[in-house]
Amino acid sequence: MTKVRKLMKKNPEDISIGLVSVSDRAYEGSYPDLGIPALEAWLTSAIKSRIWLEKRLIPDEYEQVEKTLHELVDEDRCSLILTTGGTGPARRDRTPDATLAVGTREMPGFGEQMRQISLHFVPTAILSRQVAVICERPEHASLILNLPGQPAAIRQTLEGVRDKDGNIIVPGIFTAVPYCIDLIGGPYIETNEAVCQAWRPKKDAS
Ligand SMILES: Nc1ncnc2c1ncn2[C@@H]1O[C@H](COP(=O)(O)OP(=O)(O)OP(=O)(O)O)[C@@H](O)[C@H]1O
Numbered sequence: 001m002t003k004v005r006k007l008m009k010k011n012p013e014d015i016s017i018g019l020v021s022v023s024d025r026a027y028e029g030s031y032p033d034l035g036i037p038a039l040e041a042w043l044t045s046a047i048k049s050r051i052w053l054e055k056r057l058i059p060d061e062y063e064q065v066e067k068t069l070h071e072l073v074d075e076d077r078c079s080l081i082l083t084t085g086g087t088g089p090a091r092r093d094r095t096p097d098a099t100l101a102v103g104t105r106e107m108p109g110f111g112e113q114m115r116q117i118s119l120h121f122v123p124t125a126i127l128s129r130q131v132a133v134i135c136e137r138p139e140h141a142s143l144i145l146n147l148p149g150q151p152a153a154i155r156q157t158l159e160g161v162r163d164k165d166g167n168i169i170v171p172g173i174f175t176a177v178p179y180c181i182d183l184i185g186g187p188y189i190e191t192n193e194a195v196c197q198a199w200r201p202k203k204d205a206s
């Protein structure tokens, strides 16, 4: 496993987010990994809160995906973990299977919404078996989301579909992530509204 070296230091108030790129060819060096940079670029533009990114590049191996997710949940205590790649029907695509094995509860709406969004870009969107799970522990919980491996799919699924004037016409999945993290007892995530409007229910005025 390639652990990307960190130059900065984590602060106690940082929100820990795990980024996992699952790709045989990027891992072997046949092409440079674009998954982690695309995830990092989108998250740093969309989130206003202080974040700390734990980055992992791994091959399409079931055991590696499972072990990496367990580490990010239990050792790094990430509130949110995003994977990219390995969600398709090919024999070595095992990311969703390992994610389901690690999770304690499935969140089917995220996968459903991502496939809806991706259909606006590619007719093969339905080939992605992407899932989302919550991983509950006595003291904390993590939300794990699988994204497709195509680097362009990262922004598309997180941010949603925009019309020619830039207005969102199909909401991206990230709009529901901050409230989901609230509900599982995680830190409050503030977003940059120009990129992603986090939806939270209005406080009851009565
Ligand atoms: N991590 C990545 N970095 C750069 N490009 C990627 C990455 N993952 C996928 N791609 C690109 O998206 C295309 C489709 O992704 P897909 O997951 O089907 O790749 P793949 O054929 O399974 O190979 P691999 O798992 O080795 O990346 C790839 O052919 C590649 O061009």
Ligand SMILES: Nc1nc2c(c(=O)[nH]1)N[C@H]1C(S)=C(S)[C@@H](COP(=O)(O)O)O[C@H]1N2
Pocket (backbone or CB within 6 Å): 084, 085, 086, 087, 088, 089, 093, 117, 118, 121, 122, 124, 125, 126, 127, 128, 129, 147, 148, 149, 150, 152, 153, 154, 156, 157
């Ligand atoms: N937004 C988006 N979603 C997408 C794609 C894409 O290019 N863009 N590719 C599809 C294809 S061709 C496949 S096989 C599946 C699984 O891709 P993965 O194995 O790279 O995760 O994602 C699908 N979802």
